[in-house]
Amino acid sequence: MNRKLASIVVGLILSITVRAATSPRIQILSATVRDQTIAAATVILQKNGQQSSVTTTDAEGKALLSEPAASDAEAIFLIVRRDGYSDLIAKCPCEDLTYAMSPVMKNLDGMRIVLNWGATPKDLDGHLAFPGNHIWFVRQKGDDANLDVDHLDGFGPETITISRKHAGERYVYAVQDFTDGKVPGTTRLSESDAKVFVYIGETLIRTYYVPRKTIGNVWIVFAVSAEDEFQDINVMSRVSIPTLTSASAEVVFGSQLAGSDRVGDPSLRAAGIPGNARQLKVEGESAYRVGHFAQAIRLFQSAIEVDGSYGQAHSNLGLAFQRVGRVAEALWANRKAIALASGPHAATIRAGTHFNNGTLYEGAEQWNDALREYLAAEVEKDDPIYRSAAARMREHTRL
Secondary structure, three states: OOHHHHHHHHHHHHHHHHHHHHOOEEEEEEOOOOOOEOOOOEEEEEEOOEEEEEEEOOOOOEEEOOOOOOOOOOOEEEEEEOOOEOOEEEEOOOOOOEEEEOEOOOOOOOEEEEEEOOOOOOOEEEEEEEOOEEEOOOOOEEOOEEEEEOOOOOOOOEEEEEOOOOOOOOEEEEEEEOOOOOOOOOOOOOOOOOEEEEEEOOEEEEEEEOOOOOOOOEEEEEEEOOOOOEEEEEEEEOOOOOOOOHHHHHHHOHHHHOOOOOOOOHHHHOOOOOHHHHHHHHHHHHHHHOOOHHHHHHHHHHHHHHOOOOHHHHHHHHHHHHHOOOHHHHHHHHHHHHHHOOOOOHHHHHHHHHHHHHHHHHHOOOHHHHHHHHHHHHHHOOOHHHHHHHHHHHHHHHO
């Protein structure tokens, strides 16, 4: 080999080595088993809605990304899929981060909350507060809720699973920068790339990204109302204590725990639906009518991303979930539709949706839950069908 050719070969090798060393890399772990890697997961990068690259994770759950450069107008998403797990979807930049996949949940009233972040701060803690309970690293087991995984050294995951959400109780979830617990003026939580993923059934139903360029060492992320309606909070708080104990959590979360179970003025919800949200809903209805239910789900979800108060989109989403057998997801979508119902036909909409939820519980042989929904339908509207359903459930509960 002559010197010139040898020089070219060496240059190519060095170029490939440098590229491999600097290529963005991610690792995929289980959300529920500490440090368990997920091999053979499909990793997709999607740019402006179009697939740009596909790879799979190795035995260590790692994958190299060819993350494309993005302008402010471009949206790049990471999508990770594996049989037995819910699809994971996150906004990029994604390089050199760890993500956790949630095993599919079977229980109708269950929920899984997964926190991931970057290398710093080292220790972020998830907190779930609801009546008589505060789930965190000190008290890892509560009433139908557990801290599955706790990490102290960056990245996460930090996972809390609610096996059964209690009817009539309000839940609040927050993230504390434990590393900077004594520094309320810190911005390190804001700079942590923290993301919170919320799963129901087999579906990722909410993703929250920590507010950027914001002071605070506690991030109050969301609440679930006594009527099971999701309420996005997404605010930072400054706490001058090193650890959120159960008592201090009551102080920090106090206004949220005691907060209204209705967000916003119902009279404003029906007005001013953005045109693109309406168009997405119409397209979703067209897909639903011809039996393209997966496409309809994506379109209704997109309409809700544009306008989270779009009640009809939530109602349609519940129907589409039900048609593909994703009952837990249908229940939660229906509950949001009930909360958003407004106008002269609101009582009829709420009654019909409560009745629909009752049939879902009845199908799962959860008689008490079905009875609760049928009675709620009766309260909204006097109808012999609702009375008959409630009577049928009373017979089951006596057995």
